[in-house]
Amino acid sequence: MTIAHYIHRLPADYDIGLIRSRAKERGALWNDVPELHFKGFLLRERGRFGAIASSYSSLYLWRTDEAFRNFLVSGRYKVVTDSFGRADIQTRFALDARRGRADDARFITKQELSIPLDADLTAAFASEIARNREVAEQQGTVAAIIGVDPQTWTFTRILVSEQEPTRESDAAAYEVLHLARPLLDSLPSAGSR
Template identity: 30%
Template sequence: MNAMQYKITLPNDYDMSLIRTRVEENGTKTDNFKGLLFKAYLISENADGAISNTYSPLYVWEDSYRMSQFIFEGFYDTIIHDFGWQSIQIGIPLRISLPEHFKEACYLLEKTVMIHQNSSLLSVPKELSKLLSTLPQSDLGELIVYNPDKWQATVFKFYAKKPIKGDAALYEILHISSK
């Protein structure tokens, strides 16, 4: 299983209704996409207190083969064409809990932390799970991914109502595609 996300930072005066329309018109194209566990179409807006306007889709793939097909067989080319070359962050899911009704989520909190150098990694999963508890409670799902290349982990939690973000990044979910 693999997670991927690209974060497209848009100008502060960018008309975010363009992204909303884009997702409204095209979001369902990834519904039931082969090998895709889910894709959350995420945006943040500086008008809502975010640091910048962003479009930041989050994907979880069943395997790297399907993710590679998406990237290299033309599907990702739309992003390159419309927004330019973007770095894709790749993560390995450590914990994933998505109830059937997780598609009801309208918001997502994201918090990234460093995995500090240590003589053992045995306690890391437990420490990352504790990090989940520092975010507001949610019954719509959670995901922890890690990247050993950067020694970072990212915690994602899904919400039906807008949570208090604290020091986490808050995104609005425009659509969730899944099986």
């Protein structure tokens, strides 16, 4: 599985209502995309949950790298570049992705953790996968994903939740404007091995 995330920083005077309308209009177009576990239309609004600027972003969990490739070459990303320009797309290999018991995706948090240079990678991977499975079982979890960037040796923890993020979290918090979820229910469920 491939995690893909891109962010468009918005000008300070940008009308956030336009972003909410865009997500509402375009969200349903993603509800039946083959090979897509989910796509989150996300808003990070200045002054909320620690955000110092507003941004609009999309977060995907693709079933295969070929599906992500097809997204890029089919012209689907052109809709984004035509409106907001070309953003860097952060990609990660998903080490584990689980469906939680909750259903109402209201927030997504994303946390980046550097893997220490002298860490035992096998043990670090096993620990993060075990942690992700525990998170998937927590109340309010819609989905939990752990990814890795082997170029920078960074873990990315993603939580799709119905619960508002806590202030103590060092994760970036996003409001979910729409969650297209064609294959979300095909992920292993919380508690399964």
